Amino acid sequence: MKVFTAEQIREADAHTIRNEPVTSIGLMERAARAIFQWMVNCYDPSKRIAVVCGTGNNGGDGLAVSRMLHEHGYRVDVYVINRKTTGSDDFETNLNRLPVPWKQISESGEIPSFEQYGLIIDAIFGTGLSRAAEGIYAESIRAMNDSSVEILAIDLPSGLFPDASSAGMKVVHATVTLTFQLPKLALLMPENGRCTGEWEVLDIGLDQDFISSQHSPFSLITAGLVDQLIPARSKFDHKGNYGHGIIIAGSHGKIGAAVLAARAALRSGIGLLTMYIPRDGYPILQSAVPEAMVITDENEHYLSGIPDLEGASAVGIGPGIGRQAETVYTLEEALRNSNKPMVLDADALNLLAEHPHLKDLVPENSILTPHPGEFRRLVGEWNNDFERLDKQRSLSRERKWIVVLKGSHTSVSFPDGQVFFNTTGNPGMATAGCGDVLTGVITSILAQGIKPTAAALCGVYIHGYAGDLAREAGSEAGLIAGDVVRYLPHAFAAFE
Ligand SMILES: NC(=O)C1=CN([C@@H]2O[C@H](COP(=O)(O)OP(=O)(O)OC[C@H]3O[C@@H](n4cnc5c(N)ncnc54)[C@H](O)[C@@H]3O)[C@@H](O)[C@H]2O)[C@@H](O)CC1
Numbered sequence: 001m002k003v004f005t006a007e008q009i010r011e012a013d014a015h016t017i018r019n020e021p022v023t024s025i026g027l028m029e030r031a032a033r034a035i036f037q038w039m040v041n042c043y044d045p046s047k048r049i050a051v052v053c054g055t056g057n058n059g060g061d062g063l064a065v066s067r068m069l070h071e072h073g074y075r076v077d078v079y080v081i082n083r084k085t086t087g088s089d090d091f092e093t094n095l096n097r098l099p100v101p102w103k104q105i106s107e108s109g110e111i112p113s114f115e116q117y118g119l120i121i122d123a124i125f126g127t128g129l130s131r132a133a134e135g136i137y138a139e140s141i142r143a144m145n146d147s148s149v150e151i152l153a154i155d156l157p158s159g160l161f162p163d164a165s166s167a168g169m170k171v172v173h174a175t176v177t178l179t180f181q182l183p184k185l186a187l188l189m190p191e192n193g194r195c196t197g198e199w200e201v202l203d204i205g206l207d208q209d210f211i212s213s214q215h216s217p218f219s220l221i222t223a224g225l226v227d228q229l230i231p232a233r234s235k236f237d238h239k240g241n242y243g244h245g246i247i248i249a250g251s252h253g254k255i256g257a258a259v260l261a262a263r264a265a266l267r268s269g270i271g272l273l274t275m276y277i278p279r280d281g282y283p284i285l286q287s288a289v290p291e292a293m294v295i296t297d298e299n300e301h302y303l304s305g306i307p308d309l310e311g312a313s314a315v316g317i318g319p320g321i322g323r324q325a326e327t328v329y330t331l332e333e334a335l336r337n338s339n340k341p342m343v344l345d346a347d348a349l350n351l352l353a354e355h356p357h358l359k360d361l362v363p364e365n366s367i368l369t370p371h372p373g374e375f376r377r378l379v380g381e382w383n384n385d386f387e388r389l390d391k392q393r394s395l396s397r398e399r400k401w402i403v404v405l406k407g408s409h410t411s412v413s414f415p416d417g418q419v420f421f422n423t424t425g426n427p428g429m430a431t432a433g434c435g436d437v438l439t440g441v442i443t444s445i446l447a448q449g450i451k452p453t454a455a456a457l458c459g460v461y462i463h464g465y466a467g468d469l470a471r472e473a474g475s476e477a478g479l480i481a482g483d484v485v486r487y488l489p490h491a492f493a494a495f496e
Pocket residue numbers: 010013014024027028031032054055056057058059061088124125126127128129130131132133134137154155156180
């Protein structure tokens with residue numbers, strides 16, 4: 001699924017109106033109906049609802065939803081902010097159709113007490129926001145946020161720019177955002193998490209051919225996409241068909257990282273797995289993961305040498321390796337000896353940041369999986385998440401790397417400038433070791449002969465999906481990295 005800019009959404013609206021054909025007010029009615037139907041499934045009519053509208057088309061949506069709610073027995077109070085001049089045509093039409101009286105919120109008047117309501121619908125601004133909300137708009141937003149009432153935002157939380165940073169601006173803190181047809185970039189940015197709440201995309205029937213014809217560098221990773229990319233196994237296959245991966249991991253006190261990566265790799269379909277670890281990890285790894293072969297470094301506590309990488313179909317390096325001076329040699333030699341894309345994670349990335357000359361040795365199309373802290377060490381500071389996204393895309397373009405920037409909606413950037421945002425995963429995965437599991441999953445899929453771009457997308461999606469299944473079976477707080485491994489088979493089952 002593509003992510004569109006506000007401009008592209010406007011064009012898709014206009015194209016649909018011209019070509020379907022449907023009137024502009026007809027399309028607004030459809031959008032409002034989609035919101036209304038979603039609400040009917042979630043809220044019963046006992047909830048008293050405040051609908052706060054601007055005077056553009058987002059406000060028009062709010063008025064149409066108010067009418068539908070009223071007709072179905074919901075108690076709605078409609079507020080319009082600052083109707084000094086006339087609103088958009090469709091706003092005015094819907095104001096005339098409104099079967100209940102409405103109240104004005106003006107610069108000179110009072111802001112209603114929202115505490116009396118069970119729900120606030122935010123229809124002040126959508127994709128048409130042209131500057132920061134100020135004056136009575138900002139005050140209304142503040143009053144909505146200060147109330148303890150749930151807020152449902154239509155299309156976007158008001159005050160949020162769809163395609164640029166809104167850091168420091170007054171923005172509605174929605175509990176849920178129902179956005180039309182396609183997601184907007186702002187919904188994917190961690191800095192906006194407090195404003196967007198949970199969000200969902202509602203189909204309003206915009207022209208699919210037009211949407212397909214439009215280029216966007218941004219997309220979501222969906223189950224449908226993963227289904228197309230993930231390899232099927234066939235009846236006469238043997239383990240030689242599924243690759244031989246080598247994972248270089250662990251140091252004294254962090255052998256668990258190697259165990260997690262190994263278990264995850266084996267649970268992700270790899271044919272053969274060799275783990276390269278410091279010597280004192282040998283009994284732990286062999287007993288914890290008997291399915292893996294183990295080669296040990298001559299050093300007891302940390303890595304200082306390098307295994308033979310000849311014959312490996314993929315190499316992953318980094319989980320728990322630490323930053324010992326001798327381990328720089330391990331990384332450097334692994335990079336020098338690998339003639340194909342690798343997976344680099346954790347301290348391998350920190351060592352790259354500390355020894356920048358090593359960056360030139362990283363094979364093209366390698367997959368780097370930094371969390372934001374590791375990413376900062378690689379590229380420096382950023383002022384907001386849009387700038388962070390620019391830095392990620394630049395790093396991918398300049399170095400020809402696939403960068404997997406981890407977090408909620410992990411972003412996967414390709415050397416050609418494309419970025420895919422993940423749709424699986426949950427805050428329960430913000431716990432030690434989940435990154436090591438991801439390294440195991442991606443290395444495993446890469447070892448099976450899948451292109452690095454596809455391996456990164458499938459790995460990220462399935463890792464998050466396994467985390468979601470683990471949450472379903474337990475809870476967010478109780479989730480540990482081992483649970484993600486445990487649910488990997490169930491996650492893969494969805495694609496067999
Ligand atoms: N036919 C269409 O184009 C459809 C549009 N839809 C709705 O229309 C919305 C976009 O509508 P609009 O383009 O009218 O824009 P909005 O309703 O988002 O808001 C723009 C209006 O607010 C004013 N404005 C912008 N920033 C302001 C600020 N900081 N302070 C004060 N006033 C400000 C603008 O001058 C304009 O009048 C979408 O988000 C969606 O909710 C949906 O009804 C689907 C169909």
